[in-house]
Amino acid sequence: MIIQLLGTGDSPGTPVLNCHCKTCEDARRNRWERKRYSILVKSAGKVILIDTSPDLRRQLLDNSIEKVDAVIWTHSHFDHFGGFSEFYRVQGNVDVYTTPQIHESIGKYLHFLSYKRREVNTFEKFTISDLSFTLFPVNHPPVEAVGIRIEWNGYRVVISGDTNIEIPEKSIEEMEKPDLFVVNSIAPSGKFKKHMNAREALYLAERIGAKKVVLSHLGHFFPPPKDASRYYPVGEDYQLFSFGEGKLNEFIGD
Ligand SMILES: [Zn+2]
Ligand SMILES: [Zn+2]
Ligand SMILES: [Zn+2]
Structure with missing residues (x-):
């Protein structure tokens, strides 16, 4: 199984259009970026996307991904579903899994596309290829x-x-003891209604006993990766984790 972070940015991505803060200027000068959120899961020749970033065309081209077998959406914010039609136009007919309510919300935007709508309930295991998935509710007001x-x-x-950080207790039980924990963290510190800061994310990682943790959904509040990585386990676009033969290997992209 391969897990690849296709986009590690928050909703505006980094650099942010029109922003001239130190991080955004560094990104322009040194040609790095944090694209919008999507995670590739690959196993037994099947390609599954967790969320469909608005940057999906570039992410698929850069990683030579020619076919998507299934999609799982985590919620109805644009940065998590907006790129769905990027591959739908050349492929179509893809299975899309999420809860009935998230399907309902995203379906309003994508009413002109006819994808295969697979409704799954939280805490109910389902399988795609040789992988087993379970969705659990988190806390991202006001959307499910x-x-x-x-x-x-x-x-x-x-x-x-x-x-x-206020994740329901039953979901915390579902999250326990991961070999890899990809966790949302929008800024190093500060209080956010919808997101965690790095301290909260790392506290949660410790609480659930994560063996390896990588922060994603990072805003321009973080310093550039070369500095941020001295203090936090920040992810990078196209970072890849490969599982098998009793170990976890890690590769940082170009
Ligand atoms: Zn988001
Ligand atoms: Zn900025
Ligand atoms: Zn969101």
Whole structure:
């Protein structure tokens, strides 16, 4: 199984259009960016996307991904579904999994596309290829949002989705002991209604006993990656984790 972070940015991405803060200027000068949120899961030749970033065309081209077998949406914010039609126009007919309510919200925007709507309830395990998935509710007011647990060959990966720190207790149980925890963190510090800061995200990682943690959905409030990575386990676009043969390997993209 391969897990690849296709986009590690928050909703405006980094650099932010029109922003001239130190981080955004550094991104322009040194040609790095944080694209919008999407995670690739690959196993047994099948490609599954967690969320469909508005930057999806570029992300698929850069990583030579030619076909998508299934999509799972975590919630109805534009930065998590806006790029769906980027591959739908050349492929179509893809299975899309999420809760009935999230389907309902996103369906209003994508009413002109006819994808295969697979409704799944939270805490109900479902399988795609040789992977098992469980959605669990998180806390991202005012919309309904889910996190995802993935199981494969004894490995467990947990993706927090967009959430603040007040996650329901039953979901915390679902998140326990991941080999890899991809967790939302929009800024190093500060209080956010919809998101966690890095301290909250790392506290949560420790609480659930995550073996490896990577912060994603990062805003321009973080310093550039070369500085931020000295203090926090920040993810990078196209960073890849490969599971198998009893170990977890990690690669940072170009
Ligand atoms: Zn988001
Ligand atoms: Zn900025
Ligand atoms: Zn969101």
